[in-house]
Amino acid sequence: MDWQVSRNGHLSLENRKVRAALGRAGVTKASDKCEGDGATPLGAYAVRRVLYRADRLDRPQTVLPCRPLQANDGWCDAPDDPAYNRPVRRPYPASHEAMWREDGLYDIILVLGHNDNPPIAGAGSAIFLHCKRDDYKPTEGCIALDPDDVRALLAALQPGDTLTIA
Structure with a gap:
């Protein structure tokens, strides 16, 4: 099935529309996506796997591949690193994002197949669907929903x- 997220920030879910936060720079064509631009890339993305904070919640009900996050999980965002747009273990020598966050945004993460097969240096990393901030503040390029x-x-x-962003 193809799940649709509109460029104006809504997802159709179980016969209802739910609000979604998108990137602080809005949306961009996937071909124009650049590392760190703050834009959510338009396009259709495979749903890869689920990560979650087992210390905060039970395993989500899903048939997708799912594993608990570890405190040393990271995601490489350094375009010149061989692990670009891949999970890494912290500490890691190149630039990376910490997946173990205290703000709750990454308590549940759906990893989307953006720029990962194979990754192209600088074309954007770590497009996730994750939990929103209380006020639906824009993301760094991801999609965020109520938990x-x-x-x-x-x-x-x-x-x-x-998951299609259109």
Whole structure:
């Protein structure tokens, strides 16, 4: 199934529209996406896997591959590093994002297949669907939903589904 996120920040979920936060720079064509630009790339993305904070919540109900985050999990965002747009273990010598966050944004993460097969240096890394801030403040380029909506989406997703940002 193809799940749609509109460029104006809504996802159709179980016969209702839910609010979604997008990148602070709005949306951009996937071909124009650059590392650190703050834009959410338009396009259809494979749903890869789920990561979650087992110290804060139970395993999400999903048939997708799912694993608990570890305190030393990171994601490389250094375009010149061989691990670019890949998970890494912290400490890591190149620039990377810490996946273990105290603000709750990454309590549940859906990893999307953006620029990962293979990664192209500088074309953007770590486009996730994750939990929103209380006020739906824009993301750094990801998609963010209310945690209850993330859980509802994960329960409905099937292997092979895609998420389209249009």
